[in-house]
Amino acid sequence: MGDAGDHSGRRWSIVLAGGDGVRMQPVVTRWLGRTMPNHYCRYLGTRSLFQHTLDRMLCVTSPARSLVVVGRGHHEAWAQIGRRNPGMVLVQPRNAGTAAGVFLPLTYIRARDPKATVVMAPANQFVYPEDRLLGEILYAVRAVEKLPAKVVGLAARPDGPDSEYGWIKADRELIRLGLRSIRAVNTVLHRPDPQLARLAYASGALWQTGIMAAHVETWWNLGRSVLPDMMRLFERLGEAIDTPKEPQVLREIYERMPVRSLSRDLLAAVPGATAVMEMHGVWWSDWSHPERIMRTLIRLGRETASVMPHLRAAVAAVPSAQALDTVMAHRTMDDW
Secondary structure (H helix, E strand, O other): OOOHHHOOOOEEEEEEEOOOOHHHHHHHHHHHOOOOOHHHOOOOOOOOHHHHHHHHHHHHOOHHHEEEEEEOOOOHHHHHHHHHOOOEEEEEOOOOOHHHHHHHHHHHHHHHOOOOEEEEEEOOEEEEOHHHHHHHHHHHHHHHHHOOOOEEEEEEOOOOOOOOOEEEEEEEEEEEEOOEEEEEEEEEEEOOOHHHHHHHHHOOOEEEEEEEEEEHHHHHHHHHHHOHHHHHHHHHHHHHOOOOOHHHHHHHHHHHOOOOOHHHHHHHHOHHHEEEEEOOOOEEEEOOOHHHHHHHHHHOOOOOOOOHHHHHHHHHHOOOHHHOOOHHHHOOOOOO
8 A cells, every 4th residue: 555554644545436336227237238337437527427536536545544334245446446546445245235345345444544534425426527536625624634433425405305315414513614614413314214314304404425525433433333243344354455465354254244324223323423414506416226326317417328228117107205395394493
């Protein structure tokens, strides 16, 4: 990992590409004639969602301090990484949920730089303009310097009561950086039912993007307090890193790894450990659902994109959560 181990407290980045894109697999298979996680698909232009994310994160940190997490069998990842040369590509022995997907790279970063500041981003998101997002990420990094015990997450202003998103109910302002307000978090909702999503929307809650910054030790302490069984496995891996036992230990801990969601099982359990900053001037969408991709392409004027017939068919086959009665979402709600 280059010279990263010779310095302490540097900025590191993680690209989270270990998911299998299950909800998009039927669309991808009909469109391309084969199955692959949708973040490796090129919906627009010449780069995939994964490549866009990796290129962004390589602007946040040096390549030597950039880690990529992929799934076992993600053969597309290697060709798409190409000459980008991140410091490490970690292959999960199996998909054990998003919590393990985050703490696996954190284990390697902690072994090399216990005082690191870490920025992470999921690989399945549409973002425009990309340079504006980079500026928002830098605000989050600055916020971590002022709030070292917090995980600082970026959030997006919702355009409807989508129950497939995670939601964040912000509380009082903690600090202000220029025009950006970094606020405490009152509640984290992981994919709430449609009625609760409508109430969250009406109350002014924000969409959770999964783009976060924090000190590696802050993450580690949260994991120990909320997911101790999982963390004991990763601490065993940390002790084996750079020893001959490392590959065997990695396999063994994943045989016992509990399946946990980072949002539902960790962040929602300790909302007070997090802070949130609403992004300004960034168009953001999580492309893990056919309807979201279709609506974005229509907004971009790309109705003739080759994937559109398959997206339309998938959306028509499943009633849209957005088609529910959203009048309720505009009622004034003091709490939820």
